[in-house]
Amino acid sequence: MNINRREFLKIAGVSTMLGLGGVSAVNSLRNRVEASQISPNPEALTAKRWAMVVDMSKFKTEEDYQRCIDACHRVHNVPHITDNPKHEIKWLWKETYEHAFIGNEDEYLSEEIKELPFLILCNHCDNPPCVRVCPTKATFKRESDGIVMMDMHRCIGCRFCMAACPYGARSFNYKDPRPFINEAKENLEFPTRTKGVVEKCTLCYERLAKGLKPACVEASKGSLIFGDLEDPNSEVRKILSSRYSFRRRPELGTRPSVYYIF
Amino acid sequence: MYNGGKIIIGLIIFVGLVTYPLWNNMGKATVKPDPKIDTPEILKLPEIDRKCIESKAYMKKEHMKLLNEWRDWVVRDGNGVYVSAEGKRYTMSLQNTCMKCHSNKKKFCDECHNYAAVTPYCWDCHIAPKEKET
Amino acid sequence: MLEKAIKGGSRYWVWVFFLLSVIGIGFLAYLYQFKYGLGVTGMSRDVSWGLYIGQFTFLVGVAASGVMVVLPYYLHNYKKFGRITVLGEFLAIAAVVMCMLFIFVDMGQPLRVLNVILHPSPNSVMFFDMLVLSGYLMLNLLIGWTVLGAERKDAPPPKWVKPLIYLSIAWAPSIHTVTAFLYAGLPGRHFWLSAIMAARFLASAFAGGPALLIILALIVRKYTKFDPGKEAIQSLGKIVTYCMYINVFFLGLEFFTAFYSQIPGHMNSFVYLYTGLEGHSKLVPIMWLSSILAVVALVLLIFPKIRKNEGLLALASISVFISLWIDKGFGLVVGGFVPNPFERVTEYWPTLPETLITLAVWAIGFLVLTVLYKIAVTVKEEVVFDKYGESQVRTE
Numbered sequence: 001m002n003i004n005r006r007e008f009l010k011i012a013g014v015s016t017m018l019g020l021g022g023v024s025a026v027n028s029l030r031n032r033v034e035a036s037q038i039s040p041n042p043e044a045l046t047a048k049r050w051a052m053v054v055d056m057s058k059f060k061t062e063e064d065y066q067r068c069i070d071a072c073h074r075v076h077n078v079p080h081i082t083d084n085p086k087h088e089i090k091w092l093w094k095e096t097y098e099h100a101f102i103g104n105e106d107e108y109l110s111e112e113i114k115e116l117p118f119l120i121l122c123n124h125c126d127n128p129p130c131v132r133v134c135p136t137k138a139t140f141k142r143e144s145d146g147i148v149m150m151d152m153h154r155c156i157g158c159r160f161c162m163a164a165c166p167y168g169a170r171s172f173n174y175k176d177p178r179p180f181i182n183e184a185k186e187n188l189e190f191p192t193r194t195k196g197v198v199e200k201c202t203l204c205y206e207r208l209a210k211g212l213k214p215a216c217v218e219a220s221k222g223s224l225i226f227g228d229l230e231d232p233n234s235e236v237r238k239i240l241s242s243r244y245s246f247r248r249r250p251e252l253g254t255r256p257s258v259y260y261i262f
Numbered sequence: 263m264y265n266g267g268k269i270i271i272g273l274i275i276f277v278g279l280v281t282y283p284l285w286n287n288m289g290k291a292t293v294k295p296d297p298k299i300d301t302p303e304i305l306k307l308p309e310i311d312r313k314c315i316e317s318k319a320y321m322k323k324e325h326m327k328l329l330n331e332w333r334d335w336v337v338r339d340g341n342g343v344y345v346s347a348e349g350k351r352y353t354m355s356l357q358n359t360c361m362k363c364h365s366n367k368k369k370f371c372d373e374c375h376n377y378a379a380v381t382p383y384c385w386d387c388h389i390a391p392k393e394k395e396t
Numbered sequence: 397m398l399e400k401a402i403k404g405g406s407r408y409w410v411w412v413f414f415l416l417s418v419i420g421i422g423f424l425a426y427l428y429q430f431k432y433g434l435g436v437t438g439m440s441r442d443v444s445w446g447l448y449i450g451q452f453t454f455l456v457g458v459a460a461s462g463v464m465v466v467l468p469y470y471l472h473n474y475k476k477f478g479r480i481t482v483l484g485e486f487l488a489i490a491a492v493v494m495c496m497l498f499i500f501v502d503m504g505q506p507l508r509v510l511n512v513i514l515h516p517s518p519n520s521v522m523f524f525d526m527l528v529l530s531g532y533l534m535l536n537l538l539i540g541w542t543v544l545g546a547e548r549k550d551a552p553p554p555k556w557v558k559p560l561i562y563l564s565i566a567w568a569p570s571i572h573t574v575t576a577f578l579y580a581g582l583p584g585r586h587f588w589l590s591a592i593m594a595a596r597f598l599a600s601a602f603a604g605g606p607a608l609l610i611i612l613a614l615i616v617r618k619y620t621k622f623d624p625g626k627e628a629i630q631s632l633g634k635i636v637t638y639c640m641y642i643n644v645f646f647l648g649l650e651f652f653t654a655f656y657s658q659i660p661g662h663m664n665s666f667v668y669l670y671t672g673l674e675g676h677s678k679l680v681p682i683m684w685l686s687s688i689l690a691v692v693a694l695v696l697l698i699f700p701k702i703r704k705n706e707g708l709l710a711l712a713s714i715s716v717f718i719s720l721w722i723d724k725g726f727g728l729v730v731g732g733f734v735p736n737p738f739e740r741v742t743e744y745w746p747t748l749p750e751t752l753i754t755l756a757v758w759a760i761g762f763l764v765l766t767v768l769y770k771i772a773v774t775v776k777e778e779v780v781f782d783k784y785g786e787s788q789v790r791t792e
Contacts, residue, residue, distance in 0.1 A: 038335050041342040041353070077389075086440030086742065099738040103661070129583050135522035136511040144340050151337050152387060154511055157434075157504015160522055162444040166584020168737035172444060172504065174435030186389065189358050194386040195433035196504025209342045252583040 043211035047228030049126065049146040050203055051236050051257040052214075053245065054119050058223035065094055065117055071219035072201070077192045079180035089171035091201040092121045092216055101248055119224075121216075122169040122201040123248065123256030124148045130161035130170070139198070146257070147203045157196040166252050170200045229257060295377040298369040303362060314363075315346045329356060329384075357388050365391040397545060400774040401767040407619070412766060415759045422756020425749040426501060434504055437750040442742035443733040447726065447754055448502035454604070454725035455491045455498070455761075456529070456575045457597060461605020462488035462536065463568035464635055465628075470561050476631060479776070479788045480624040483616065484609055485540035486768040488568075491605075492533040494761035501753055521577045528571045535564045540768075547783070548775045572597050579732065587665035587732045590653075596646045597724075603639035604720040606632045607713035612769075614710055621789045622773045626706075633709050637697040640716055644690055665731040668741065673734070676741045683727050689719035 059065060072078070072092045081087045094117035098105045101118075128148050131141050138155035141148050162170045176195045190206065193199050204214035212218070217226040227234035236259070239245070245259040263269065304312055314321050321328075332354040335341045344354045353359050364370045367390045375382065404412075429436050439446045465484035468474035500506055517523045539560055546553035573594045579585070580593035590596075610632050613624040654662040667673050669683045696702050696712035703709050730744050746754070782788045 037345045037347075038339075038341045039343045039345065040340065044340075044342070084435070086438075086442075087435050088441050095738060099740065102737070102739045105660075105739075131519075133520050133522065133582070135517050135520040135526070136508075136515045137517050138511070140338070142338075142340055149337065153333060153337075154508070154515065155505065156508045156511055157506075158499075158502070158522065159444040159504070160520070160578070162441075163585065163732070164582045166582075166737055168442070171441055173433065174439070175433040188389055188391075191357060191387040191389060194383070195435075198504075205340070209340070249584065254583065 041209045041211075045208045045211055045213070047145045047234075048230035049228060049257065050124065050208075051227065051229040051259065052121075052217070053225040053236050053239050053259045053261060055223050055225060055239075056116060056118065056260060056262050058220075059117075059119075064220070064223060065119060067219045068119065068216040068224065069093060071215040074185055075187050075204070075207075075215040076190055077177075077181050077187055078199075079177035079192075080182070081177075081180050084174075087174040089173065089177065089199065091171075091199070092119060094118065095120045101246070103249070118260060119216075120167075120169075120248075121258065122148060122203075123167055123254070123258045124201075124203055126255035126257060127253060129164040129166065129252075129254060133160045133164040135160065142205075145208075147205055148200075149205065150197075150199060150202055152191075152193055152197050152199070155197040157198065159198060161198055166249055166254065167256075170198050172198050292377070295373040297371075297373040298366060299364070301363065301365045301370075303365055307363075315344065315350070315352050315359075317347075326382075332356075356384060361391045366393070367391060368393055397541075397548065397771050397775065398767075400771045403774075404770060408766075408770065412763065415763045415766070418759035419756045419763070422752045422754075422759065425752035426756070428749055429501070429753065430506070434502075436747060438745050438747045440742050440744065442736040442740070443730060443744040445502075445729050445733065446744055447746040447750055448498045450725045450729040451754060451757070452495050452498040452502070453575060453597075453729060454721055455495045456572050457601030457720075457724065458605045458608060459488045459491035459495060459532065460568045460572040460598070460601045461609070463565055464602050464606050465609070465632070466561065466568075467565050468631075470558075471565060474631075475784055476625055476627040478625075478782050478784060479622075480609070480613060480628045480632075482540055482544055482772050483613060483624060483769065485536050485543075486772060487605070487609060487612065487765060488536045489533065489540065489768060490761045490765035492529055492536070493764050494757055495529060496533075497757045497760060498754075501757065521574060521581065525571075525574050525578065528567065528574050532564070532567050532571050535560060535567060539564060544772055544775055547779055550779065552783075569598060572601050579728075584737060585732045586659075586661040588728075590650060592646055592649060596643065596650075599639050599643035599646055600720050600724055603636050603643050604717055604724075606639075607636045607716040607720075610636065610713045611710055611717070612765075614706065616769060616773060617790070620773045620777065622776045623788060623790045625788075629706065629709070630704065633697070633703045633713075636713060636716055637703070640690070640693060640697065643720075644694065664735050664739070668734045669727055669731045673741050676734075676743050678743045678745055679727060679730060682722050686719045686722035686727065689715045689722075693719060 069092050073080070073090075076091065078091055079089055081089060097109070097113050097116055097118060100120055124147055126146065128139075128141060130139055131137075131148060134140070135158065136154050136156055138151045139148060139161050140151070157172070159172055162172060173193055173195045178192055181192060204212070204216075207214060213226055214224075217224045225235050225239055227236035229236060231237065239261065240259060243261045245261045247256045247259055250256065299312075316324075316328075332344065335344075336354050342353055342355075344352045346352065361367070367385075437446060437448075462484040465477050465481050469477040469481050500509065503509060512523060512526050539557060542557050543553045576594035576597040579588035580590060582588060610629055613629055613632075617623050651666065654666055664673060668676065669679055671677070672680050693712045693715040696708055696715070702712070734743070735741050776782075776788050780787055780789050
C-alpha cells in the first residue's frame, strides 16, 4: 500500500476520535440508577429562604459567643491552624462593629458598641457574587431553600469565590487540615476537607436534613434566631417586623440573609 | 530503512518500557483479594438481614458510580433517602451508612483497591472508621 | 519545520540547557507544592491570589499585543510589518502557554481542572477566560505555522488562513477584556471595581507587549542573519509611546476618582501601595520603582531623536516592560486584596518555592519562544527574499 505520512496521520486521528466517541457513547447508555429511587428525608426542615437573626442584646458573656463558635467548628471538623495565622480557617467568628460594618467608622461611637463582638458568618446571600463567579458550580445556591452550598468534590481551588465575596466569609485549605483537628473531639459523622479546596458555613444542611436546627443556633440558647424569611409567620419575620435590624454592606446588592439587632 | 539502527534500538527500549509491569512482577505471588464482611456490626444482625443495599454483583460493579450519584443527590439536590431495588430505604452516606456495617476499611475496601492498585481519594475527607484490634 | 529547532550552534544549546535547568529546579519546587499544598506560597486567607495570578494577568496582555503587528499588516497592508508578524504571533503563543501554566500551578486541586469543561458555567468569567485563551492559542498556532510554512515553500498561504487572521484580530482584545472582567465585576473590591479596567488592561498590554517585541527583534537581528526591519521596530516604538502615555493617563484617572471623591474604600488600596497603610508598607518601594521607570520611559520615548537611536529605544522598552510588569503583574493583584473586607491589612510577599515555580514557567515560555523563533529565523534565512522582493537577511 502506498501511503504518505500525512494520509497516515489523518486516518489515525479520525479512527482515534471515532473509537473514543464510540466508547463514551456506549458507556452513557449503560444502566443507571433510576431517579425514582431517590426521595428527600421525611424529617427534614424545609424553607423557601433560610435566614438568621443575631440578637446582640441576648449575648451576655464571652462564653455565650464561644459556645456557638465551638459548636459549629466541632460539628464540622473545622481545623484550628496554629502554625501560621495566614492559613486560618473559620466558619463562625467574632468581629468588632467598625470592622464588621465597614463604612460606619466613627470615633464618637459609643465605646460599648465599638467593643461589641458581632458574630460573623457566611451571609447566604440571595444574590451571591461567589456563586456568580464559580467556574464549576462547586459553590451554588440550593434551589429548594436558598442555602449557598459547597460541593467539596468539584471545587478546583481557584479561589475566585474568595475574591468575589465582599464579606470575607470563605477560607481556603492551604495545607492538609487533618493534623490540626483535635482527634478526641472529631465528629465522626461528618467529613473533613482536604487541602486545596475552599470552605465556609453551609448552614448545617446535614442537620437540617435530620430535622435539627444549625449547631450555632442550638448552642446560642435563643440568641440566634433561625427561620424562613418567606414565611410571614416565622420567628425571624416577627422579629424583623418589630425591631430595627441591619445587615453587612447591603448597598452591594447581595441581599444577605443574616440580620443583626441590638 | 533510514536510520535503521536508531529505530530498532528505540523500538526495543519502547517495548521494554511498555511490558515493564509484566516482567517486573514475574514470580511474585499475588493473593486474590478477599474482602471480609464479618465485622461485629454485621454479625449483630440476624442472618436474613445481612444484606447490602443492593446485590453483591451489583455493588461490586457499580459502587463507584453509586457513590458518585449519591454525593450529587445529597449535596447538590438536597435529597437524602435512597430506595433500594427491594424497596428498603437508606440514608445516603458513605460514613454513616456504608461504613456503619463495613467498619473494617483495611480488610474490606483496601483488599480489592490494593490488588487493583487504585487509590480512591474518599478517605482524604471522609473519616474512615477506627480500625479495631481483630 | 520542527527539525530546524534541533540544529543550532553552541550558543543556542547553552541557552536551551540553561532554560531546561531552570525548568527542572522549578518542577521540583512544584512537586513540593503539589504535595504540601499552596501553603508553601505567601498567600493567605486575606490575599488569596498572588504572584501566579499576577503573572497570568500580565502575560495575557503580552499575548494580546500580537494584534498590534497583525492588524496593521493584514488589515491595512502596512508592508513594513511583513517580516515581524510571525515574531508577534509566536510571542503570543509563548505568552498564552505561560498563562495557562500559571493558572495550573495556582490551582488548589489541579487534577480537577477538567471540571471547568465538564460543568460549563457561562455565568462565570473564568469559564469564558478558559475558552478565549484556548481559542487564541489554537488560532495563533494555526496561523503562524501555516503562513511560515507557505513562505518556506515560496508559495502564497492557503485562502482559509485569511478569515482566521481577521478572527484573531478581533479575538486578541477579547482575551484581555475577559481577563479584566475577572476583576472589574467583583462587588466589594473597590480597587478593581472600575469601568476602565479593561481599557487600562488593553493600554498597558499594547505598551508592554510591543516593548518586549522590540527587544526580541533587536536580539534576533544581533544573533541571527534575519532582520525584522528598522522601520518595523520604529513603528513599534511609536505604538509603545502612544499606548504608554494612554496607560499612564488612565492610571491618573483612577487616582483622581479615588482621591477627589475621598471615599476611603477607593483610596485605601492606593494608599497601601504608594505610602503604606497602618504601618504596613512592603510594596511601597517597588511601586515607586514602577512609577519612576514609567516616567523615565515616557521622557525617553517622547523625543523622536531618542526613539530613532535603537540603543536608547531598547532602554526605554526595557523600562516600560519592567514598570508594567511590576504594576500589573504584582501591584494590581495584591492591591485589590489589601485592605481585606474587614479593613485590616495582611501583607503578601512570594516565598522561595513560589518564586522558583514562577521562574520555571517563564523559562518554559522562553523555551517555547526560542524554539519557535529558531524555526522562523531559519526559514527566513533560507528564503532570503520576502513576498515584496525585499531581502530580509542581513548581508555582511
